[in-house]
Amino acid sequence: MRGLICYYSGSGNTKLACEFIARTAQDVHFELFDVVHDGEPDLTGYDLVGFATFADFFGPPMRMKTFIEVLPAQREKPAFLFNTFGSIGGKTLGLLDRWASDRGFRIVASHGLHTPESFPPMIARGMTFADAPNEKELAAFHRFVAELGAIARRHASGLAIQDRRPRIGPFRLLPTFPRTQSRRSMGKKSVDAELCTKCGVCKSVCPYGAIELDPTPLFDQTKCYGCWACYNHCPTQAIYTRKLRGVGHYPHPRQTLREKLGG
Numbered sequence: 001m002r003g004l005i006c007y008y009s010g011s012g013n014t015k016l017a018c019e020f021i022a023r024t025a026q027d028v029h030f031e032l033f034d035v036v037h038d039g040e041p042d043l044t045g046y047d048l049v050g051f052a053t054f055a056d057f058f059g060p061p062m063r064m065k066t067f068i069e070v071l072p073a074q075r076e077k078p079a080f081l082f083n084t085f086g087s088i089g090g091k092t093l094g095l096l097d098r099w100a101s102d103r104g105f106r107i108v109a110s111h112g113l114h115t116p117e118s119f120p121p122m123i124a125r126g127m128t129f130a131d132a133p134n135e136k137e138l139a140a141f142h143r144f145v146a147e148l149g150a151i152a153r154r155h156a157s158g159l160a161i162q163d164r165r166p167r168i169g170p171f172r173l174l175p176t177f178p179r180t181q182s183r184r185s186m187g188k189k190s191v192d193a194e195l196c197t198k199c200g201v202c203k204s205v206c207p208y209g210a211i212e213l214d215p216t217p218l219f220d221q222t223k224c225y226g227c228w229a230c231y232n233h234c235p236t237q238a239i240y241t242r243k244l245r246g247v248g249h250y251p252h253p254r255q256t257l258r259e260k261l262g263g
Contacts, residue, residue, distance in 0.1 A: 001152040003030040005050035005082075006041060008064045008207070010229050011118035012253045014054050014084045017141075020261040021050070021082070026149035027156065035067040036207045043077065047155055048148075049105065051096055052082040054118070058090025062179040062225045063207045065099060074104035078161055080148065081110035086117030086129050093166035108151055110166035111144035113137065116257055120228050120248030121185075131256060138260055182226030187242045189219045189230065195238035202230035202239060 005022060009015035015032075022030035028048065033041050043049060053064040060083070079100050083092040089112040097107055114132040117123050133141065154161050196216045203211040210223035211230060217239065219230075231239050233251050240246065 001028040001047045001155050002045060003028045003048040003050065003148075003152075004033055004041060004043065004046040005030050005052055006033045006035050006067065007050075007052040008035045008054070008061060008067070009052075010054060010061075010207075010227050011232055011250045013115040013118055013257065014052055014082075016253050016257065016261050017082070017084055017113055017115070018050075018052050021145055021148065023262070025145050026152070028148060028152035036063060041071075043072070043074070047078065048108075048151065049077060049079045050082060051079060051100055053084075053092070053096070055083055055085035055089045055092040055112075056227065057177045057182045057185070058088065058092070059095050059177060059179075060092050060099075061182075061207075061227060063227075064096070065179065068096075068099045068103060071103050076104065076106045078108045078151070078155075079105035080108060080151075081166060082144075083112050084115045085112055086115065086119055086122060086132075087127065091168065094168040097166050106163060107165050108161050109144065109147050109164050111141065113141050116250075116254045118228075118232070118250040120231055120244055120250065122248075123250060124244055124248035130254060133260065179225060183221070183224050184226070186224070186226035186228065188221070189217075189224075189239055189241055191216050192238045192240065195236045197236055197238075199235065201233055201235060205229045205233045 005018045007014055007018045018032055053060050081093050081096045083089055093110050114137045116132055117129045151161055198215045200213055202217050208223045208225055210220045212218045232249050237246050
């Protein structure tokens with residue numbers, strides 16, 4: 001079975017987990033597709049498509065929403081859903097389910113993985129979840145990867161693959177935040193001219209094209225969705241907001257997570 005995992009990773013946690021899935025899933029050859037940098041995917045020839053992202057204000061980021069919405073309509077192509085989260089996943093899997101189903105995908109598996117927190121305001125408050133996932137959560141993730149292998153074997157044997165929609169449980173009671181909520185929460189961004197080296201990293205990591213260099217960063221608030229990528233990845237921590245300055249950065253996965261996922 002050939003599979004394609006379409007992922008959006010802001011800090012690297014989601015990408016690391018997707019690499020683990022691709023490396024360890026049995027009987028399915030997965031390729032990875034970065035929804036921000038790899039253009040438009042050709043889904044022809046793939047038997048299973050995965051949609052993977054991180055939780056953003058209890059739901060998927062806007063970048064993943066716009067990616068799925070422009071995909072060609074499918075005819076019951078099997079798909080799985082995956083998300084990482086620092087505190088709670090909220091409605092992330094439920095909304096991914098809705099968006100993918102609307103494009104004609106048939107959901108056959110889903111999973112949310114607890115990872116270290118990458119959201120700077122939470123980290124600044126001391127809610128880092130530095131040791132996530134714990135043993136139980138990691139075991140559940142391994143079972144999910146094994147489930148993908150079982151799906152591949154059923155496909156190879158010509159057997160039907162059952163639908164398995166995500167179980168949202170109490171998260172269904174959470175409010176659905178508008179995708180601009182994260183932008184408002186982050187607020188206006190500023191740059192410390194003495195720290196800024198004009199390297200352009202912030203522009204390159206912005207998934208929304210909201211940053212230009214002149215020669216220091218200029219932020220277009222109408223395009224920003226508050227993902228904190230520019231803040232997290234600035235190598236000199238020159239970018240700051242009204243709420244945070246010089247604290248809470250998460251530029252790459254923690255070493256503990258790398259060790260657990262073999263990255």
